[in-house]
Amino acid sequence: MIADISNLGGTTVAVNGGIQVEIGRTRYSLDPHGQVRADYTFVSHAHIDHMHNPSKNEKVIASSLTRELAKARGYDLGETIEELEGVELLDSGHILGSRAIRIQDEVYYTGDASGRARAFLGKCRTRQARILVMETTYGTPEYVFPPTAKLVKEVNSLISSAYDRGSPVVLMGYPLGKAQLLSYFFSSWDPIFYHESVATMNSIHMDHGVPLKPGRRFDPLKDQDRLPRGPWVMVSPMSSGRSRLMAHLKKEHGAILVAFSGWAMGQGYKYAMGADYSFPLSDHCDYQELISLVQAVSPEMVYTVHGFASEFARDLRRMGFSARPLAAYQSSLSDYLEG
Numbered sequence: 018m019i020a021d022i023s024n025l026g027g028t029t030v031a032v033n034g035g036i037q038v039e040i041g042r043t044r045y046s047l048d049p050h051g052q053v054r055a056d057y058t059f060v061s062h063a064h065i066d067h068m069h070n071p072s073k074n075e076k077v078i079a080s081s082l083t084r085e086l087a088k089a090r091g092y093d094l095g096e097t098i099e100e101l102e103g104v105e106l107l108d109s110g111h112i113l114g115s116r117a118i119r120i121q122d123e124v125y126y127t128g129d130a131s132g133r134a135r136a137f138l139g140k141c142r143t144r145q146a147r148i149l150v151m152e153t154t155y156g157t158p159e160y161v162f163p164p165t166a167k168l169v170k171e172v173n174s175l176i177s178s179a180y181d182r183g184s185p186v187v188l189m190g191y192p193l194g195k196a197q198l199l200s201y202f203f204s205s206w207d208p209i210f211y212h213e214s215v216a217t218m219n220s221i222h223m224d225h226g227v228p229l230k231p232g233r234r235f236d237p238l239k240d241q242d243r244l245p246r247g248p249w250v251m252v253s254p255m256s257s258g259r260s261r262l263m264a265h266l267k268k269e270h271g272a273i274l275v276a277f278s279g280w281a282m283g284q285g286y287k288y289a290m291g292a293d294y295s296f297p298l299s300d301h302c303d304y305q306e307l308i309s310l311v312q313a314v315s316p317e318m319v320y321t322v323h324g325f326a327s328e329f330a331r332d333l334r335r336m337g338f339s340a341r342p343l344a345a346y347q348s349s350l351s352d353y354l355e356g
């Protein structure tokens with residue numbers, strides 16, 4: 018079922034199990050949730066909410082890094098295409114291997130994108146296009162993130178005082194992307210444990226030259242009672258402070274739980290996650306960066322998806338752009354867990 022369709026000078030943008038773009042006679046399906054009929058399927062990055070197992074006939078456009086990361090997470094993208102006439106893949110700065118796609122000079126689709134360089138990740142690269150389809154996860158003005166260096170300094174000082182008291186610190190972020198940034202930024206602390214889902218993703222990053230410190234692998238099923246006393250740091254997937262593992266680490270070790278997400282700009286986030294502290298380290302554009310992205314692409318028409326899609330489209334219209342949200346392609350709970 019096609020939920021929303023619009024035709025702009027011969028190019029069609031529609032929602033059909035993902036975002037569907039038709040230019041001339043060629044149909045592209047962008048980040049579909051399941052198997053679709055299209056000439057090409059584009060997979061922007063290896064987060065689960067952007068992933069499916071394509072059929073044998075699907076021609077999949079994705080970076081080789083996305084293919085490798087997807088495989089490690091149980092998704093087989095098959096042979097992937099990285100170079101195709103009329104198609105340009107641009108680093109979107111979101112996670113390792115993430116790409117935006119520009120099809121001719123007609124359509125630019127961001128996938129998930131970050132507007133700032135962080136550690137080993139660059140920022141989203143842009144090019145002009147007539148139609149922009151963009152993610153707007155943090156598309157309201159209260160989401161303007163602080164400088165990353167300031168945040169890292171604050172967290173280091175928090176860890177430092179925990180070490181003085183002999184308390185361990187658990188740094189939580191989704192296991193692909195955020196966890197590697199946390200592993201990178203806070204690698205000076207010893208000993209450092211990586212939850213096994215983080216360790217698996219870390220080793221793929223290290224294979225590709227990202228300088229992460231080899232830490233100790235932590236399997237929550239086997240190693241829960243083997244953690245040492247005294248201070249240590251653990252990089253862990255985002256997990257509620259009320260989960261069995263986190264409750265155990267708090268009770269037995271006095272661990273301090275620190276959550277990292279753009280949603281931490283809101284006061285309620287820390288409490289919702291049951292964390293002791295939260296910091297707005299994000300892998301998405303903040304509000305200002307979203308506006309800069311639109312200005313750089315300089316489109317005739319903007320379609321917004323995810324998060325504050327309606328609010329951001331309204332703000333763009335006030336600035337003189339033509340913009341509207343793509344209906345029926347809105348965020349789900351998984352965006353909060355793995356943006």
Ligand SMILES: [Zn+2]
Nearest residue numbers: 064129355356
């Ligand atoms: Zn993502």
